[in-house]
Amino acid sequence: MSLIRWNPTRELTSWSTDLFNMQREINRLFDNFLRGGVQDDGTFGLSYWTPAVDIAEHDNEYVVKVELPGVSKDDVKITLESNVLTIRGEKKQDRETKNDSYHRMERLYGSFQRSFTLPSTVRSDKIDAVYKDGILTITLPKAEEAKPKQIEVKVK
Amino acid sequence: MGNNNVALTRRVTSSLAQRVEPFHASVTPVADVYETGDAFVVKLDLPGATKESISISVDPNSLSVRASVQPHHQETASLLHNEIGVKNYQRDFNLGEGIDHNGVKAEFVDGVLTITLPKTEWLKAKEITIS
Numbered sequence: 001m002s003l004i005r006w007n008p009t010r011e012l013t014s015w016s017t018d019l020f021n022m023q024r025e026i027n028r029l030f031d032n033f034l035r036g037g038v039q040d041d042g043t044f045g046l047s048y049w050t051p052a053v054d055i056a057e058h059d060n061e062y063v064v065k066v067e068l069p070g071v072s073k074d075d076v077k078i079t080l081e082s083n084v085l086t087i088r089g090e091k092k093q094d095r096e097t098k099n100d101s102y103h104r105m106e107r108l109y110g111s112f113q114r115s116f117t118l119p120s121t122v123r124s125d126k127i128d129a130v131y132k133d134g135i136l137t138i139t140l141p142k143a144e145e146a147k148p149k150q151i152e153v154k155v156k
Numbered sequence: 157m158g159n160n161n162v163a164l165t166r167r168v169t170s171s172l173a174q175r176v177e178p179f180h181a182s183v184t185p186v187a188d189v190y191e192t193g194d195a196f197v198v199k200l201d202l203p204g205a206t207k208e209s210i211s212i213s214v215d216p217n218s219l220s221v222r223a224s225v226q227p228h229h230q231e232t233a234s235l236l237h238n239e240i241g242v243k244n245y246q247r248d249f250n251l252g253e254g255i256d257h258n259g260v261k262a263e264f265v266d267g268v269l270t271i272t273l274p275k276t277e278w279l280k281a282k283e284i285t286i287s
Contacts, residue, residue: 017182017184017246018184020182021183021184052239052240053237053239053240054235054237054238054239054240054241055235055236055237056230056233056234056235056236057233057234057235057236058230058232058233059232062236063233065240067203067204067240067267068203068267069201069202069203069266069267069268070199070201070266070267070268071266072266100190100191100192101190101191102188102189102190102191103189103190103191103196104187104188104189105188105190106186106187106188107186107187107188107199107201108186116237119236131266133203133204133205133206133264133266133267134201134202134203134204134205134266134267134268135203135204135240135267
């Protein structure tokens, strides 16, 4: 074991990062608690985990991005029902854990689900989904009537 | 003496500010660490990172992983929901003795980085038979 010079600013860096991460985790905990309520087995919160999501609105489409690292694309199900987009599935543990000893286990496994109400109608026949580098990208083109229109008014 | 203290305070706060500023963009990715008969395995969730954006370094005492997620939305889009964002992943692990640093392997599949750190011979469990 060699000696490492103590660097106070380095400790501060990791301490502050921890603090910000803790704040994020607590926010998420409250989110899950408020959304999920009390489960049948007496535990609080949701019985499934909720992946992080970005939704961007473009002129002609919505683009939804979902963080799903380590999830097989066959285990993801996307449904659209009267403007409610639901992404659900399961993250399976990729290996037998019987014989190995775990030092840390922070990654989430099991069922996940998220639902969103889209602000306008989309063309359900033109929805496209791609999974790459742990991110699921769903593109939902807007229906004709929902696209922004520019109307010129002549001033007399 | 008083001036010295002021100068010192200023130096400390300016170095603080330098270090505090990028924190919002820095995220500690979640990790699983387990041990098999002949290796330690570290799995990190790095969704949105690309293979090229990941840097892994190993020295005798630590393993460090850095990765970045590039902006993935066009600027013209308006974000209705923003939880992913642009970020830098950053995580360090302390390493003990008994790791074969030359045999470290890594692979990145579906947003998950798997690093395998093989054990050296003396760390591996040996069965001793009684003669």
